[in-house]
Amino acid sequence: MKARMLATHVALPVFAIAAASAPAHAADFDWMKFKGKTVTFLANNNPVAQALLTYKADFEKLTGMTLKVDAYQEQQMRQRLVTVMNANSDEVDVFMTLPSREGEQFAAAGWYGDLTAMARNEVAKDYDPNGLSQALLKAATFNGKLTSMPMNIEGPIFYYRTDIFKKCGLDAPKTIKDVEAAAEKIKTCDGAVTPFVSRGLKPAIAYTFSNMLHNIGGTYIASGKSNLCSAKGKEALDTYSRLLRDFGPPGVVNYSFQQISALYRSGRAAMAFESSNELRTVMEGGARLKDTGLLPFPAGEAGQVPTTIGWGMAVSSHSKQPEAAWYFVQWATSPEVQKKMALQGIAPPRPSVAKDPEYRKWIDEEPVRKEWQAALDVLATKGSSEVGYPIVANPESREFIGQAVQDLILKQKPVEQACADADKALDALIARK
């Protein structure tokens, strides 16, 4: 399966054909059509859902529907979803999904409702489906069926302390080698701070590691086989693990976004490679507002190929009220709501929102926000949604990627053995039907 490369020049945007017919249906659109119904939303309790649910009352007032929210941390949300869907239960109408992680799997299992027709025929006049990122819509389309609507655009970006860089006589890094050199310099120049931090928790590693692998020019699969033991693969494994092992905080093998954001926000890290979604968390309290620079992850031999994904909202194929559920999905991914979420630091998957004057005013208020938006623009144009192996067993593949990196961080194996063990397991996964 080919990597789902994001590009602004997608050949046939999903909704280009729909544009001609949309206005006829938009005029008849009645937000109150399902008044009195209750829609159950299974949410991942991350900044994206938290920002959306700030406006829950607006949805209920607009539609007369009741929104029942079931919110969990990400892994628990998936476990709940697996239980509900395996039981063919209708207790969840709408759920959040990451097409880059589970899209192939959920689509093959038939868990997604088909949104293609509803997104074409049941839309309010200002919904503007064409205005959504066509690349993210394409990433959410499986076998010709649109399975979710994008809520945000995100990817790992590079946060760095401009004051520490200045103190240590460093320029903003342009390449991965610059990052390594900066880490070396900061280690001697400012011993009180951790030079570099990123994800070291096994299931979380693939999110940031994939960016480095692609920047270096590596691929996960070549000729149908796992490719971590290629020269580029080994280089990526070695570089990522060395940065964390030699320049990362103690205990980095248990680090995911919560610990990374906490460390950076408290001023204890000079460089952090973490999700763009963490901007709001990192800036909480204002301590990092004036001394943080933001960039897409610096280039490797293959340039910059940032990881770019987006959470989506899907309607359950077992929902007994898919049309009512669609109304919630439509409202949540509408330009108006996505603009409000953008003002809370959730990057919009609509270029029109990114250009909105109110949003630009918010962006222009702080230099760090301008840099954040500039980094997101690079993600939107150059990004790859390949996080882990592009196979149905993508979640399981991330385990073996994470294991290889942890083996190197903990010095339990040399890189040749770590990648060989990972490739062996991953070949079995690739071959699995």
Next chain:
Amino acid sequence: MSDTAARLTQDRQKLEMAALSAPAVIFTVAMIAFPVVYTIWLGFQTFSSTGKQSFAGLANYSKLISDVEFWHGLWITIALFVLSLVLQLVFGVWLALVLFHAKRLPGIVRSLFISPFMMPPVVAGMMWLVILDPSLGAANYILQSFGLPPSDWLASPTWVIPTVALIDSWQWTPYVALIVLGGLQSLPPSVYEAAQIDGASAFKTFQRITLPLLLPTIVTAAILRSVDLLRFFDIIYITTQGGPGNASNTLNIYGFRIGFEFFNIGYASALMLTLTAIVFGAVLAFNRLRGAVAW
């Protein structure tokens, strides 16, 4: 009353008893027997990544035997079980003796001693995750204040199991203490009077009288804790998720991830049934021990 009438009366009574106990029986079958039987059935199925199901026979069980991760998980489970149980029994008995003898200890102090086990395991895990963070946590700050080297705690492949055992022991030792305290309070005072008359020291009294008489209670506490310790999950899932690497990947964590993250329900069911068999075996063994030490 004639034989026939007596028999009819008895039959009617049996019928009445059956009817009255039917709800409890139905509930037990539905809530306990059905899930177990269904899990046994699932263990003989195979599920693809997309949820397609097919009969697998004994394939899951033969996979289990050759699965390196299963044996590693079993070893981790047993190591954690032994370490935690020993800590909790030793310190549980000690705490019970303190609470038994320090009768003037204020109620609030007694409550503080036993409060950890009332905390939800998830809360305890989150709390210790923060305390034991190698960079930001209080534990290393305190160590370094005393000039001692910091530790990686939960991030160390070597120390993660002892650390998890300590966290669990911090939480559940008071529970063991309460059980043992109940046993202490039921011991006959006459034997202690006799020991006092004979001039036995406190240590000798404990060694020759208290401990042997308490053994059945201690074994009972061991049985109750064994069931939880062999199924260790909450603290590990919150703190390390089986890491670093797979250094804390107990059988329960492994089975959970296989089933709920990789959707391989058939193999996960086989794993969990194997773990259930191990737990039953441990409980049976302790029960026999309890019979042997009963007085």
